[in-house]
Amino acid sequence: xxxxxxxxxxxxxxxxxxxxxxxxxxxxxxxxxxxxxxxxxxxxxxxxxxxxxxxxxxxxxxxxxxxxxxxxxxxxxxxxxxxxxxxxxxxxxxxxxxxxxxxxxxxxxxxxxxx
Amino acid sequence: xxxxxxxxxxxxxxxxxxxxxxxxxxxxxxxxxxxxxxxxxxxxxxxxxxxxxxxxxxxxxxxxxxxxxxxxxxxxxxxxxxxxxxxxxxxxxxxxxxxxxxxxxxxxxxx
Numbered sequence: 657x658x659x660x661x662x663x664x665x666x667x668x669x670x671x672x673x674x675x676x677x678x679x680x681x682x683x684x685x686x687x688x689x690x691x692x693x694x695x696x697x698x699x700x701x702x703x704x705x706x707x708x709x710x711x712x713x714x715x716x717x718x719x720x721x722x723x724x725x726x727x728x729x730x731x732x733x734x735x736x737x738x739x740x741x742x743x744x745x746x747x748x749x750x751x752x753x754x755x756x757x758x759x760x761x762x763x764x765x766x767x768x769x770x771x
Numbered sequence: 772x773x774x775x776x777x778x779x780x781x782x783x784x785x786x787x788x789x790x791x792x793x794x795x796x797x798x799x800x801x802x803x804x805x806x807x808x809x810x811x812x813x814x815x816x817x818x819x820x821x822x823x824x825x826x827x828x829x830x831x832x833x834x835x836x837x838x839x840x841x842x843x844x845x846x847x848x849x850x851x852x853x854x855x856x857x858x859x860x861x862x863x864x865x866x867x868x869x870x871x872x873x874x875x876x877x878x879x880x881x882x
Binding site: 689716757760 | 803805813822862864
């Protein structure tokens, strides 16, 4: 089972460049999330999606965009990279039905450096 | 809004010591509560969970009890091992789709 797959694992961007972090899951989960993890700061929610075609902002959405055209994929787009976006990015997915909530499964992370 | 607060780390213990990592939360309604663990260089994985008040989650010798009266979900283990060295995250899920994490507590266990 692949679970949650993120690509790339590492990336260096120059200020002002754009890129898309890819995330795909094969568990037919309806909920998907993007987090960033800064050293000693825990995980901050960037965007999340409760199903195909539905996305919403988390705690730190500025500078990012997302789309959810399929159940499996939830790409994160950085349009104009800034040094403040240097971080480790994690994608996660879970299954939610009514009030039942299963655990979130995480990808291995993408380490992004903006120089 | 929803939030999770954990005790600051790092926490350094000797092997076989007792572990407590405090976690308190703010939420409306009745959230589900989780502890996740992150080993070096890896993503997070679920350690244990509790979905209603007074539930006790347990796994691998770790335990946490959902205390609604004190809005807490403290993580405990009676005898830690070197292999328990990791970062531990408390998290909550409330209706609406957001899974919110605390800032994480680094645990270092020395032989």
